[in-house]
Amino acid sequence: MNKHIAIIGLGLIGGSxxxxxxxxxxxxxxxxxxTDQNALARALADGVIGRAGALxxxxxxxxxxxxxxxxxxxxxxxxxxxxxxxxxTLVTDVASVKSHLLATLASLPAGFRxxxxxxxxxxxxxxxxxxxxxADLFQGRNVVLAPLEETAPEAVARIHELWRGIGAxxxxxxxxxxxxxxxxxxHLPHVLAFAMAGLLPRxxxxxxxxxxxxxxxxxxTRLAASEPALWSDILRANADATVAALDAFGEDLKQxxxxxxxxxxxxxxGNLQRARxxxxxxxxxxxxxxxxxxxxxxxxxVRPGGAIRPGRIxxxxxxxxxxxxxxLGALAEGxxxxxxFLEGEDALHTLAAFRELGxxxxxxxxxxxxxYGAGANGFQAPRKPLWLGNSGTAxxxxxxxxxxxxxxxxxxxxxxxxxxxxxxxxxxxxDMGAVISADGGKPPLRIGGGRLRGIDYAMPVAxxxxxSCLLLAGLFAEGVTSVREPGPCRDHTERMLRGFGxxxxxxxxxxxxxxxGGQTLSACDIDIPGDISSAAFFLxxxxxxxxxxxxxxxxGVNPTRTGIIDILRQMGxxxxxxxxxxxxxxxxxxxxxxxxxxxGVDIGAELVALAIDEFxxxxxxxxxxxGETRISGAAELRVKESDRIEAMAEGLGILGIEHETFPDGIxxxxxxxxxxxxxxxxxxxxxxxxxxxxxxxxQAITIRNCANVATSFPGFAALxxxxxxxxxxxxxxx
Ligand code: S3P
Numbered sequence: 108m109n110k111h112i113a114i115i116g117l118g119l120i121g122g123s124x125x126x127x128x129x130x131x132x133x134x135x136x137x138x139x140x141x142t143d144q145n146a147l148a149r150a151l152a153d154g155v156i157g158r159a160g161a162l163x164x165x166x167x168x169x170x171x172x173x174x175x176x177x178x179x180x181x182x183x184x185x186x187x188x189x190x191x192x193x194x195x196t197l198v199t200d201v202a203s204v205k206s207h208l209l210a211t212l213a214s215l216p217a218g219f220r221x222x223x224x225x226x227x228x229x230x231x232x233x234x235x236x237x238x239x240x241x242a243d244l245f246q247g248r249n250v251v252l253a254p255l256e257e258t259a260p261e262a263v264a265r266i267h268e269l270w271r272g273i274g275a276x277x278x279x280x281x282x283x284x285x286x287x288x289x290x291x292x293x294h295l296p297h298v299l300a301f302a303m304a305g306l307l308p309r310x311x312x313x314x315x316x317x318x319x320x321x322x323x324x325x326x327x328t329r330l331a332a333s334e335p336a337l338w339s340d341i342l343r344a345n346a347d348a349t350v351a352a353l354d355a356f357g358e359d360l361k362q363x364x365x366x367x368x369x370x371x372x373x374x375x376x377g378n379l380q381r382a383r384x385x386x387x388x389x390x391x392x393x394x395x396x397x398x399x400x401x402x403x404x405x406x407x408x409v410r411p412g413g414a415i416r417p418g419r420i421x422x423x424x425x426x427x428x429x430x431x432x433x434x435l436g437a438l439a440e441g442x443x444x445x446x447x448f449l450e451g452e453d454a455l456h457t458l459a460a461f462r463e464l465g466x467x468x469x470x471x472x473x474x475x476x477x478x479y480g481a482g483a484n485g486f487q488a489p490r491k492p493l494w495l496g497n498s499g500t501a502x503x504x505x506x507x508x509x510x511x512x513x514x515x516x517x518x519x520x521x522x523x524x525x526x527x528x529x530x531x532x533x534x535x536x537x538d539m540g541a542v543i544s545a546d547g548g549k550p551p552l553r554i555g556g557g558r559l560r561g562i563d564y565a566m567p568v569a570x571x572x573x574x575s576c577l578l579l580a581g582l583f584a585e586g587v588t589s590v591r592e593p594g595p596c597r598d599h600t601e602r603m604l605r606g607f608g609x610x611x612x613x614x615x616x617x618x619x620x621x622x623x624g625g626q627t628l629s630a631c632d633i634d635i636p637g638d639i640s641s642a643a644f645f646l647x648x649x650x651x652x653x654x655x656x657x658x659x660x661x662x663g664v665n666p667t668r669t670g671i672i673d674i675l676r677q678m679g680x681x682x683x684x685x686x687x688x689x690x691x692x693x694x695x696x697x698x699x700x701x702x703x704x705x706x707g708v709d710i711g712a713e714l715v716a717l718a719i720d721e722f723x724x725x726x727x728x729x730x731x732x733x734g735e736t737r738i739s740g741a742a743e744l745r746v747k748e749s750d751r752i753e754a755m756a757e758g759l760g761i762l763g764i765e766h767e768t769f770p771d772g773i774x775x776x777x778x779x780x781x782x783x784x785x786x787x788x789x790x791x792x793x794x795x796x797x798x799x800x801x802x803x804x805x806q807a808i809t810i811r812n813c814a815n816v817a818t819s820f821p822g823f824a825a826l827x828x829x830x831x832x833x834x835x836x837x838x839x840x841x
Pocket of ligand 1: 294428569570571572573575581585596597719720743
């Protein structure tokens with residue numbers, strides 16, 4: 108490997124990078140160029156760089172050139188580098204603005220553009236210059252890569268590796284989004300600090316006025332000690348986005364001002380409370396933990412009298428398919444593009460886990476992702492336990508991927524996930540030769556990594572998570588992995604594996620799959636349809652709301668997921684599928700539903716796996732139906748995000764609905780619904796189901812513990828409100 112690295116600009120960031128690289132690999136040949144001869148002399152004397160020279164001279168020899176100059180100097184430097192760097196040389200930068208480079212890049216040769224990887228370490232301080240440089244500046248910090256469409260995947264991979272090598276976490280997004288976000292997260296706070304620092308002496312001048320300013324003033328204005336020349340440069344480079352950020356801030360600030368001026372104390376208190384929640388979420392995320400329900404408990408209040416308005420809506424992308432798109436895209440060779448990705452917490456945990464495994468993923472941005480596949484053997488050992496929040500799918504499928512890697516890993520989750528059974532995957536994976544353990548059969552999962560061999564496995568329960576886990580592990584196994592399912596369950600993994608070019612033989616018997624290990628996945632594009640499990644809440648809402656007629660557009664109607672439609676139709680609902688089509692290997696349709704009187708039905712085991720996630724809201728339909736509904740063969744409902752049989756029984760009981768539970772099901776008699784306070788037990792689907800029930804309640808319902816709705820259906824309450832529910836969200840301080 109060519110070990111020559113050239114750094115253009117030895118200020119705080121360039122100098123810290125030189126120091127970090129020197130510590131990481133003493134054999135690197137680091138050269139630098141700077142107009143500040145003192146910085147160069149000091150770096151040479153300290154042994155941080157091996158050589159100082161002119162830009163053209165050091166770039167000609169370098170394998171990687173890092174541009175670490177102030178943003179406005181970037182375009183001219185890039186033009187110079189394009190003229191002197193060799194055809195193989197990769198170029199990256201560290202500027203805190205990205206889109207101002209785009210015009211210059213467009214004027215440079217395509218070959219140069221394909222080797223340029225825009226980058227930005229989210230690290231720094233109010234100090235500047237080589238004197239403030241530190242080798243550990245990037246340790247544990249985020250670095251954003253903003254590759255262009257035409258940036259070569261190999262270039263992205265090399266620059267990712269460079270930052271990871273010195274301890275950083277690599278995120279990725281488009282240059283435009285980077286600049287919008289940085290305007291809000293960094294450029295605006297700097298402007299505010301600069302503006303604030305001068306306000307006190309200007310307005311209340313006089314000797315000693317600073318004696319009256321203490322910690323709050325110091326904390327708030329710390330950024331105003333930053334180098335004005337550099338900040339003038341940054342703000343000019345990102346002027347449009349910073350002006351937009353200032354406008355947004357002005358609007359928010361006005362809410363505080365108006366609440367104070369109008370003595371609207373509840374509004375003031377609400378604003379303060381929301382802000383504190385946001386700040387607590389930031390603290391948790393910064394400490395490596397997930398936001399969850401930071402700083403309080405989220406409740407839904409739903410008043411009676413709501414009704415579903417006629418209309419057409421779209422629900423967010425399918426959660427199951429979103430998880431799989433990340434996983435298979437990461438395992439593939441080449442760049443996969445995904446649209447319709449669910450930006451909910453569960454799928455975002457999967458995304459973050461694969462980033463930690465060394466995969467570059469651009470986005471999500473309006474549901475779009477670009478995944479730079481690492482190939483089957485391209486993952487890096489994770490540096491910390493992988494946090495999967497509330498997501499059983501993420502944990503079980505990821506375990507399959509990780510079992511066949513050459514490194515150890517650990518998978519962790521929240522309180523609910525830590526109670527969910529894992530032996531269903533631990534046992535068959537161990538049979539394949541995996542080194543894997545879970546204390547008492549519960550997370551955390553500890554995976555040793557190693558060599559796998561194919562097995563022939565008959566699943567005791569129809570679980571798509573188990574099936575998918577074993578098929579993914581089978582990709583890394585020697586020989587053939589055969590999985591038999593006792594009954595049909597969702598087949599997204601099989602469909603998507605085929606889309607990525609994997610041969611999967613469905614065998615001679617129904618429900619049998621054979622997969623030969625060692626196959627290569629080739630990148631492909633995936634358009635993810637709306638999630639029928641999220642649509643289910645509005646299907647039932649329209650089915651029970653008098654006079655309702657609603658169309659849900661672009662919903663996945665894979666036959667292994669449409670149990671909800673079959674069951675609601677059996678109950679008398681009027682549901683029609685329009686415009687059936689195929690999208691990304693999955694059947695999709697627009698679903699129209701009109702309210703009709705419902706009646707109770709018997710739901711047997713054969714339908715359970717096909718509607719497994721929809722039972723909470725189906726039980727709401729049952730409570731609004733004439734007569735009795737009985738569900739059996741559904742013991743699996745007891746080991747979901749909560750014991751859904753007990754959670755629903757408890758809530759329906761509070762609403763006055765007669766019911767009886769069994770080990771494998773529940774019987775519900777339809778009737779009048781009252782109101783009251785219901786605990787969702789932190790289960791997203793229980794929370795949303797009871798919000799829908801309020802359409803037929805005589806009194807208001809308060810649903811507690813609703814933060815996890817964000818795992819699968821971000822924006823649920825807003826959409827429900829828009830469609831006619833009288834729903835509001837409130838924080839209760841914990
Ligand atoms: C899922 C499968 C189902 C479902 C879960 C998502 C998946 O679980 O309940 O929400 O994406 O494979 P089981 O397959 O374990 O029943």
